[in-house]
Amino acid sequence: MLIFEQSRSGRTNPTQAPRIDEARHAVPQRFRRRQRPLLPEVSEMQAVRHYTRLSQQNYSIDTHFYPLGSCTMKYNPRGCHALAALPGFLGRHPHAPEQTHGQGVLACLFELQEILKQVTGMRGVSLTPMAGAQGEFAGVAMIRAYHRERGDGERRELLVPDAAHGTNPATAIMCGYDVREIPTDSAGDVDIEALRRSVGPRTAGIMLTNPSTLGVFERRIREIADIIHSAGGLLYYDGANLNAILGKVRPGDMGFDVIHLNLHKTFATPHGGGGPGAGPVGVGERLLPFLPVPMVGRKEEGYYWLTEQERPRSIGRLSAHMGNVGILLRAYIYTRMLGAEGMERIAEFATLNANYLMVRLAQSGFEMAFPERLASHEFILTLKREAKQTGANAMDFAKRLLDYGYHAPTIYFPLLVPECFLIEPTETEDKATLDRFAEAMSAVLCEARTSPELLKQAPCTLPVKRLDDVKAVRELDVVWKG
Amino acid sequence: MLIFEQSRSGRTNPTQAPRIDEARHAVPQRFRRRQRPLLPEVSEMQAVRHYTRLSQQNYSIDTHFYPLGSCTMKYNPRGCHALAALPGFLGRHPHAPEQTHGQGVLACLFELQEILKQVTGMRGVSLTPMAGAQGEFAGVAMIRAYHRERGDGERRELLVPDAAHGTNPATAIMCGYDVREIPTDSAGDVDIEALRRSVGPRTAGIMLTNPSTLGVFERRIREIADIIHSAGGLLYYDGANLNAILGKVRPGDMGFDVIHLNLHKTFATPHGGGGPGAGPVGVGERLLPFLPVPMVGRKEEGYYWLTEQERPRSIGRLSAHMGNVGILLRAYIYTRMLGAEGMERIAEFATLNANYLMVRLAQSGFEMAFPERLASHEFILTLKREAKQTGANAMDFAKRLLDYGYHAPTIYFPLLVPECFLIEPTETEDKATLDRFAEAMSAVLCEARTSPELLKQAPCTLPVKRLDDVKAVRELDVVWKG
Amino acid sequence: MPFIPHTADEIREMLAVIGVQEVEELFAEIPSALRSRDRGELPPALNEMEIGRLMRERASQDGQPLCFIGAGAYEHHIPAAVWEIAARGEFYSAYTPYQAEASQGTLQLLYEFQTMMASLTGMDISNASLYDGASALAEAVLMAVRINRKSKRILVPATLHPAYRQVVHTIVHNQGIELVELPYCTDCGHIVPDSLQRFSGGDFAALVIPQPNFFGVLEEVDTLAEWARANDMLAIGVVNPTALALLSPPGEWGGPGVDIACGEGQPLGMPLASGGPYFGFLCCRQSHVRQMPGRIVGRTVDSDGKPGYTLTLQAREQHIRRSKATSNICTNQGLMTTAATIYMALLGPAGLERVAGRCHLATRRLLERLTAIEGVKPLFDRPFFHEVVLALDVPVQPLLDRLARQQLLAGFNLQKDYPELGSALMVCCTETKSDADLEQFATLFGAAVDDLRRSRC
Amino acid sequence: MPFIPHTADEIREMLAVIGVQEVEELFAEIPSALRSRDRGELPPALNEMEIGRLMRERASQDGQPLCFIGAGAYEHHIPAAVWEIAARGEFYSAYTPYQAEASQGTLQLLYEFQTMMASLTGMDISNASLYDGASALAEAVLMAVRINRKSKRILVPATLHPAYRQVVHTIVHNQGIELVELPYCTDCGHIVPDSLQRFSGGDFAALVIPQPNFFGVLEEVDTLAEWARANDMLAIGVVNPTALALLSPPGEWGGPGVDIACGEGQPLGMPLASGGPYFGFLCCRQSHVRQMPGRIVGRTVDSDGKPGYTLTLQAREQHIRRSKATSNICTNQGLMTTAATIYMALLGPAGLERVAGRCHLATRRLLERLTAIEGVKPLFDRPFFHEVVLALDVPVQPLLDRLARQQLLAGFNLQKDYPELGSALMVCCTETKSDADLEQFATLFGAAVDDLRRSRC
Numbered sequence A, B: 001m002l003i004f005e006q007s008r009s010g011r012t013n014p015t016q017a018p019r020i021d022e023a024r025h026a027v028p029q030r031f032r033r034r035q036r037p038l039l040p041e042v043s044e045m046q047a048v049r050h051y052t053r054l055s056q057q058n059y060s061i062d063t064h065f066y067p068l069g070s071c072t073m074k075y076n077p078r079g080c081h082a083l084a085a086l087p088g089f090l091g092r093h094p095h096a097p098e099q100t101h102g103q104g105v106l107a108c109l110f111e112l113q114e115i116l117k118q119v120t121g122m123r124g125v126s127l128t129p130m131a132g133a134q135g136e137f138a139g140v141a142m143i144r145a146y147h148r149e150r151g152d153g154e155r156r157e158l159l160v161p162d163a164a165h166g167t168n169p170a171t172a173i174m175c176g177y178d179v180r181e182i183p184t185d186s187a188g189d190v191d192i193e194a195l196r197r198s199v200g201p202r203t204a205g206i207m208l209t210n211p212s213t214l215g216v217f218e219r220r221i222r223e224i225a226d227i228i229h230s231a232g233g234l235l236y237y238d239g240a241n242l243n244a245i246l247g248k249v250r251p252g253d254m255g256f257d258v259i260h261l262n263l264h265k266t267f268a269t270p271h272g273g274g275g276p277g278a279g280p281v282g283v284g285e286r287l288l289p290f291l292p293v294p295m296v297g298r299k300e301e302g303y304y305w306l307t308e309q310e311r312p313r314s315i316g317r318l319s320a321h322m323g324n325v326g327i328l329l330r331a332y333i334y335t336r337m338l339g340a341e342g343m344e345r346i347a348e349f350a351t352l353n354a355n356y357l358m359v360r361l362a363q364s365g366f367e368m369a370f371p372e373r374l375a376s377h378e379f380i381l382t383l384k385r386e387a388k389q390t391g392a393n394a395m396d397f398a399k400r401l402l403d404y405g406y407h408a409p410t411i412y413f414p415l416l417v418p419e420c421f422l423i424e425p426t427e428t429e430d431k432a433t434l435d436r437f438a439e440a441m442s443a444v445l446c447e448a449r450t451s452p453e454l455l456k457q458a459p460c461t462l463p464v465k466r467l468d469d470v471k472a473v474r475e476l477d478v479v480w481k482g
Numbered sequence C, D: 001m002p003f004i005p006h007t008a009d010e011i012r013e014m015l016a017v018i019g020v021q022e023v024e025e026l027f028a029e030i031p032s033a034l035r036s037r038d039r040g041e042l043p044p045a046l047n048e049m050e051i052g053r054l055m056r057e058r059a060s061q062d063g064q065p066l067c068f069i070g071a072g073a074y075e076h077h078i079p080a081a082v083w084e085i086a087a088r089g090e091f092y093s094a095y096t097p098y099q100a101e102a103s104q105g106t107l108q109l110l111y112e113f114q115t116m117m118a119s120l121t122g123m124d125i126s127n128a129s130l131y132d133g134a135s136a137l138a139e140a141v142l143m144a145v146r147i148n149r150k151s152k153r154i155l156v157p158a159t160l161h162p163a164y165r166q167v168v169h170t171i172v173h174n175q176g177i178e179l180v181e182l183p184y185c186t187d188c189g190h191i192v193p194d195s196l197q198r199f200s201g202g203d204f205a206a207l208v209i210p211q212p213n214f215f216g217v218l219e220e221v222d223t224l225a226e227w228a229r230a231n232d233m234l235a236i237g238v239v240n241p242t243a244l245a246l247l248s249p250p251g252e253w254g255g256p257g258v259d260i261a262c263g264e265g266q267p268l269g270m271p272l273a274s275g276g277p278y279f280g281f282l283c284c285r286q287s288h289v290r291q292m293p294g295r296i297v298g299r300t301v302d303s304d305g306k307p308g309y310t311l312t313l314q315a316r317e318q319h320i321r322r323s324k325a326t327s328n329i330c331t332n333q334g335l336m337t338t339a340a341t342i343y344m345a346l347l348g349p350a351g352l353e354r355v356a357g358r359c360h361l362a363t364r365r366l367l368e369r370l371t372a373i374e375g376v377k378p379l380f381d382r383p384f385f386h387e388v389v390l391a392l393d394v395p396v397q398p399l400l401d402r403l404a405r406q407q408l409l410a411g412f413n414l415q416k417d418y419p420e421l422g423s424a425l426m427v428c429c430t431e432t433k434s435d436a437d438l439e440q441f442a443t444l445f446g447a448a449v450d451d452l453r454r455s456r457c
């Protein structure tokens, strides 16, 4: 039932409404609204009950194993939430003067900048991008500003591997670049020969993740860096997979010029059912002047905002204020609870869990996309054979897993692996959970062979059965009409 | 799965454990524990996931209609919770000096005392009892102290109507009294003739609720008061049903000498899956000196604790500190959000809801225990006839309602009405919910007639089916042995 | 190990299954020349108690001053229930609802959100959030250029929030889109409709119309929207959602309304929090839906015919359409829309109207008190909403600094963004300010103005 | 109407169904002579924002001083997850789990709680909570008298928390039960086993044994428990659950252990909160289970044979047995045991041991620092746990008052309860105190002692 269906005309909730002791507030007639908006008229309890019950209809990290590849669904420590929500932080106006009313929060942001520089091996960090994709935008915009400043305006092409996340090509376009796709070889690495053939005077740079979205580490990364750099381009690192290598190898050391991080992945800030996240960018020497503002500086009197004034070559602002500060605080708290050793341990146990689960699933008869490779923090299996033999495809397997109480892995991404499952267990899951998940996978495989209709009809234990996505598009209903 | 079954030996949770940089803390060997206790060894995420999922297996006010008679399951405003949990309140040590570090909380408690005096018509209030039953204890102990002080030690008998809540007779015994039961007449009132026959020089007093646990208002209350008072006894008011009459009629005006309130009922503090509550006591002139300590006093310099020193005739202390202060704060906040009018509205709408639902159920063919009476904030129906005709008894009806998404009403209480449902909707439920509940009741009635086995097997949609209570007693398993 | 559940035994067992001796072997594919040798100088791990203490110190360092700054972020009362529910693990720790059947909670809520926002703005369609108000406007501009292919120039009034203008520029200029400034009247603080004349017939894809504008002043939105339509431009409304409870919605401006409406969702239950996370909302006409960026939830049915909710029109998005997507946005501000939905449900239409009314009333009262002080005058004489610009006869910054030390944040200094206005201070009141607060403001403010004036002679 | 959802239309419809004109008619059975005419002087309704502001002012009025008071309530770090989960609506707003099938969450959690508490105390059985530590001891005494019918006298040491002695007296004396005081040694702050001689063979139902005792001093619990058994008394242990991570559990004292163990659960995740809500725990031997007061959860199976949980042995309770019940308790402290269970799960055995160890270590360090100050000596020379009594050469109350004004709560004054000890101050450290805190304490304390001494000469 929708909240609107519980609404009754004339019901109010005075406990939440301010007092109006005078009618003098009226604005001139011609500016005034004539008809009240369709907001629900419910009591506080009705709202609480409705949204509490809705919440129970979600799978989440706090309730389910969520091996969603590329998304790094790890535990979001409750302490980070509680401390980022202290009244002093929540109540601070973005324009409160930082000298008298902001040293606390600026200290945290400054230290976070430093920590992220350390772990990425970059020279400067700006925290302002509000998600990974905005970090990508900032990064590519910096590449563009760099070439433009050098009078190198003919570089209009950005190289993007075919396995890349959709945000990479979309970002390139938003920045006014043309996208040139680079193929992947059969071992999951970038096809170096194709790369060599693609670079040239039009090359602005390349966008890469490493480990790639195929779950494997790009071994010839230095060679790639040399090819791009010699051609006059720059390397962009999509940090979505940083969880795999934290403390083991740094993008700066691999030769990258610019990077974004997804704090909502590697740094455990919650995904919130879709956001908010944070996508800080880090850069090497060459791109330092272009970092987006505001950033946090430190001088003797304390911390202060670095703005266009102090950083005139900046690509500018990406949000009206300072990005998702509350998320940055959560990430800061998390990094402080981890410390130096904790960072490295993330990569180790994320990798251990992924390789263990990969082997267990291989033993159960699943086909790995890159059987000869080590998994990074994630790995891919393909259900191509099963789809052919049983008629149940990756989507059906995914839906059936929901019935077993597991969120499904990422499916049909990267697109080049047919009927694929991209599985990322993360370091915060214990062995018993992985074992149970492997058993559930086997059970579903067995069902696929004996009674594939179970998979085709799945899920059958959730609040709704399989939803009709086609109808959702064809008969578009995106606003309730009563 | 139990949390213990997720435990692995050697797993620790360092984020929650303090640092020990020295082993010097050891206490002498002979005092030391030899074997670690069986506490679970789980990660923070495992604990969070386990208890989050457990929580989802509860019905609660925040998720379900809960018409549990006598329990007043109304909405517990989230604002009360948030404000009672402000750091200044939560962090205050009970022995923090009240002059420098307690004026805030004492102000709230003092004002709550005053508000409760107003709404009950009593002369003094002590907030210290930690639940209704402890309030009853305090009240009866005061009656006993009063008679004792007057040298009236022969009064060893407390009168209790047969419909009374179990805590009433149990409290009388705890205070060293004998219990004498008073029957109820067919209209649900105290049998006045029987009462007259029961009073005498052994009568210490009577414990009553009004409206009674039968859901009806005791109309001859003044007559009862006269009978008891003339016999030298005192009248105790069990305030569990105060929701019915708030702002309409005050126990003090009915002739009661002492009263407890259940703040977790009438004043909307949460039941917390069993507690905590708060059971303040109010008294008339005669019992004023005996109120339990501590109480809060006010003088020019501010608020202060009233202890045994200031109140030497007090019956004493009931808790190591000041009872359930956090609950008292929630009730205080609630009373302030209601204000004077809000109080009276509670009684009006609780009564409106109860009478409406009673009529609707009567129209659906249910038999009311007292069809000629108005409902108070609750009412009773009897399923005697249905049990006889269909074999499905009140318990079966109750369990089947769970399948419809409703918490069951109170069943088999009061004991004198066979196969009874004690139904209390409270003022915070809307008409549509009552209508749907009435429809569910009709549906169950229909099922009882056509397929009673559905009721006998119910519930069938919950995490467990009907539980075996007999086995639970016979093969007592109250501690997990691994 | 913080947040890692593995015991020594388990690690051994797992390595054995994989068939390696040590975890280190799992990193064998990383060329050893690249491996980090230096750990840097990361601080040592703190436990929750220790970091808790540090954060509490820092939070209290930032204080809880009495704040009269608005300028795009507004302090409103947030019902306790809003974040108690939004922070429940099931909302807080879920991913984007790609697996619809396992995400009906979030999906239904977003469908309700879309309905509320569409109704509040008077538009046909709402998406499920963008990053913030400023970036939402940038997306609206990109959308307008995709729809109205006639031009890559956008008419942007100087009365639009300066940071919004900067953000839009940052985001759109790489695609060759040009923002052309529409000047305002420095006496009345708004766009004088007559001044549009010289842009008539011009080569513009869209006109941006803020309501209220950055100064809190009400623009002649009907005239502006009509003019845009007459000149074959799209109209983009930038609105404050609280104000919409009182003010006519962009969907009705000038009759048929604007093409796109967007704005900052922060007033709908988001704490100020130094500027984020907030959320941007974006609404449009039905006919533009396929150019809409961001996620959209649709209602459909399951295989039993039971209603359910799912992400829809995903072919607009980067994960499907890649370089041809309407935007690169992926992660949005989901949790904030969760809070906003609960906020709107708790307030209802009457409650939100009272919030808007009370804000405005309080600002008027403050204005009265402040202009009673010598040397303080209203700068513009125009209808406004809950934010107002004062002309002072003393310099603004020293005044603000001094009051800040007295725990009063007295407003936003317009000097940097609008030097032409002279000593101009913008103050804002919301329903959180009591009469006593106004009194205190006026007293401290009067004393400070006096003192400053005296110290200058 | 605050918290009431009815609209005018609905009220009309409902009255029509009932068949009355006005709500007032529903109160017709109340004799009109009794009806309240006078509304009293209740304050007018505040909305959540207004009461929020008032409460925030009051809370900040009470401050957040550095606190070194123990005396039965201890400031421990509480993991954020504890109350985030315990305060979830499904735990927070549920009733007592009488409908077991609809309450498996609470019931399973309580079964886990019972298991943890039984293991922590080393006893067979735990109930699901009583009001607090003091009233739990009163219930233990009543239970002992029911079990050991030979006497209504209980031997209670003077080293037991004074408030516990008062509460037990208040609760049990109406049933003719007498508390006989067992004296302690004022030099070493504990019960000297030899002093028991004169009570041997006496007419007592039970001996109460606190560990640590009120002074923080460790009692010779093995000897005391053995002596009780030898003299045909029940032994009742009163323990601090944190201490039990280090100290031998009552279930093992003197070999077979005590009959009943109880105590204050506050240290397991309850905030100090001016004294409540906390919770009392009560554990006993298997053979005494039918005399146990309070709720007990049992594991059983459902009709499919699947394990499930339910309240059991309800025949002990007032709602079934009425005047023959083991106690009148009904509402208990359920939510606090929810928090305690989560707390114990998050800490685990190693974590809880570290809490206890760190508390004790900090107290020893504080003791060292303080006794380095002239005129400050430890009063007792006995092993202790995380609380220690100091003998001062200046009066305690003026010292405490002065330090309180400096935001330091320096300890508990023993003057009122133990005048025989002279100028005695009891201080307590928990893991929440850093070395810098100890330093600060020592500095302020030293200065204050000095000053006071000087002002007296």
Ligand SMILES: Cc1ncc(COP(=O)(O)O)c(C=O)c1O
Binding pocket: A070, A071, A131, A132, A133, A134, A165, A167, A209, A213, A238, A240, A241, A262, A277, A278, A279, C329, C330, C331
């Ligand atoms: C590989 C990769 N790159 C980029 C992104 C985009 O990040 P965001 O969703 O924070 O915008 C994602 C997010 O899923 C990703 O997995």
Ligand SMILES: Cc1ncc(COP(=O)(O)O)c(C=O)c1O
Binding pocket: B070, B071, B131, B132, B133, B134, B165, B167, B168, B209, B213, B238, B240, B241, B262, B277, B278, B279, D329, D330, D331
């Ligand atoms: C009528 C009545 N009296 C007394 C009580 C006991 O109150 P408490 O549970 O707070 O101890 C109850 C509780 O259910 C009750 O309903």
